[in-house]
Amino acid sequence: MSQYRTFSARDAVAYAQQFGGLDNPSELVDAQEVGDGNLNLVFKIFDTQGVSRIIVKQALPYVRCVGESWPLTLDRARLEAQTLVEHYQHSPQHTVKIHHFDPQLAVMVMEDLSDHKIWRGELINNVFYPHAAAQLGEYLAQVLFHTSDFYLHPHDKKAQVAQFINPEMCEITEDLFFNDPYQIHERNNYPAELEADVAALRDDTQLKLAVAALKHRFFSHAEALLHGDIHSGSIFVAEGRLKAIDAEFGYFGPIGFDIGTAIGNLLLNYCGLPGHLGIRDAASAREQRLSDIQTLWSTFAERFQALASEKTRDAALAQPGYASAFLKKVWCDAIGFCGTELIRRSVGLSHVADIDTIKDEAMRHACLRHAITLGKALILIAGRIENVDELIARVRQYS
Numbered sequence: 001m002s003q004y005r006t007f008s009a010r011d012a013v014a015y016a017q018q019f020g021g022l023d024n025p026s027e028l029v030d031a032q033e034v035g036d037g038n039l040n041l042v043f044k045i046f047d048t049q050g051v052s053r054i055i056v057k058q059a060l061p062y063v064r065c066v067g068e069s070w071p072l073t074l075d076r077a078r079l080e081a082q083t084l085v086e087h088y089q090h091s092p093q094h095t096v097k098i099h100h101f102d103p104q105l106a107v108m109v110m111e112d113l114s115d116h117k118i119w120r121g122e123l124i125n126n127v128f129y130p131h132a133a134a135q136l137g138e139y140l141a142q143v144l145f146h147t148s149d150f151y152l153h154p155h156d157k158k159a160q161v162a163q164f165i166n167p168e169m170c171e172i173t174e175d176l177f178f179n180d181p182y183q184i185h186e187r188n189n190y191p192a193e194l195e196a197d198v199a200a201l202r203d204d205t206q207l208k209l210a211v212a213a214l215k216h217r218f219f220s221h222a223e224a225l226l227h228g229d230i231h232s233g234s235i236f237v238a239e240g241r242l243k244a245i246d247a248e249f250g251y252f253g254p255i256g257f258d259i260g261t262a263i264g265n266l267l268l269n270y271c272g273l274p275g276h277l278g279i280r281d282a283a284s285a286r287e288q289r290l291s292d293i294q295t296l297w298s299t300f301a302e303r304f305q306a307l308a309s310e311k312t313r314d315a316a317l318a319q320p321g322y323a324s325a326f327l328k329k330v331w332c333d334a335i336g337f338c339g340t341e342l343i344r345r346s347v348g349l350s351h352v353a354d355i356d357t358i359k360d361e362a363m364r365h366a367c368l369r370h371a372i373t374l375g376k377a378l379i380l381i382a383g384r385i386e387n388v389d390e391l392i393a394r395v396r397q398y399s
């Protein structure tokens with residue numbers, strides 16, 4: 001019988017005392033639930049000085065932001081912990097450290113990053129972290145290369161694909177990214193003023209064919225162990241530091257999905273900036289976002305290419321020229337997936353604060369419309385955007 005029970009703050013303290021690995025666990029005395037994501041409970045565990053020392057995260061048996069009417073697998077806690085443990089092996093600098101996890105209780109104890117800030121909030125407030133984009137590119141290159149066929153023995157790769165089968169969380173992505181925005185669905189969430197723009201998505205056969213191809217790749221291309229939800233709310237930053245958290249959507253999928261999600265969230269911020277800074281001040285902040293996208297992609301691609309040259313184990317994949325040809329396909333996928341992230345965050349169930357917190361209604365609608373237009377264009381022309389400079393030129397064109 002399952003021993004699962006939902007933790008109270010007191011349970012979380014007792015659990016952290018037992019499994020937090022601290023020298024003096026009795027110093028842990030208090031907890032506060034701080035979860036602001038869509039899915040889980042997150043407790044900060046405080047010591048006698050009121051300092052947050054460790055994090056206890058527990059999955060609920062349902063989707064937190066919707067309620068018990070939407071049940072969801074507890075196995076997502078295992079998948080999150082194991083994805084982060086695997087990623088930590090390849091990029092310890094840029095992955096949160098998991099100290100302990102228990103699949104029965106769907107709970108994990110992890111490194112406390114309270115001295116960092118969630119990147120999304122910093123991007124909205126236009127606080128610049130000069131190393132963040134390169135660090136994110138480095139994280140993605142390390143974890144995606146080392147879990148790909150370039151590096152893993154084929155037997156290990158297949159065993160890992162099996163370990164990370166994640167059907168329920170993938171189904172959420174499959175529905176929210178590739179279905180809901182292109183049909184009438186009760187989960188969709190957008191202002192009535194945008195009805196014509198959203199109806200145009202439903203009526204666009206060419207667009208829906210391109211989205212079908214992206215969904216098919218998401219279903220079937222087990223290229224590497226993805227983070228699966230690497231948006232700016234899943235990234236902590238501090239001066240010179242960056243760490244990824246929240247990998248419960250981890251599974252073996254197309255590498256371009258992680259790259260596209262990351263770029264897509266920088267572009268969602270780009271679209272929302274005039275609503276926070278005003279049109280004039282937004283211009284230079286926007287240039288910064290474009291420069292971050294350039295750095296993110298070039299760091300990822302250069303690092304992946306270098307790892308492929310040095311460490312590819314498969315004789316056929318080691319053929320000179322193959323890794324760069326593969327990266328071209330990753331780039332094309334990334335642009336398409338990026339477009340789907342822009343659209344689903346504007347039309348679907350789950351939005352982003354970069355646009356939703358804009359107070360002026362007309363401005364908020366204009367920013368949403370911008371994200372939809374840009375997303376649609378990127379999905380349609382993904383195959384014709386050869387490189388990151390062309391992407392930036394296209395983004396400027398649709399501003």
Ligand SMILES: Nc1ncnc2c1ncn2[C@@H]1O[C@H](COP(=O)(O)OP(=O)(O)O)[C@@H](O)[C@H]1O
Pocket residue numbers: 034035036037038039040041042055096110111112113114118233234245246248
């Ligand atoms: N390791 C951590 N250190 C400090 N705060 C954290 C940590 N992990 C999560 N949090 C806090 O909890 C919030 C929700 O965490 P997240 O993993 O995104 O939850 P969900 O899975 O529900 O999306 C984060 O935005 C952050 O404020």
Ligand SMILES: CSC[C@H]1O[C@H](OP(=O)(O)O)[C@H](O)[C@@H]1O
Pocket residue numbers: 036037038039063172173176229233234246349350
């Ligand atoms: C019904 S889950 C919606 C949405 O929430 C997840 O984000 P997070 O857990 O980081 O808040 C993910 O992006 C899902 O698509």
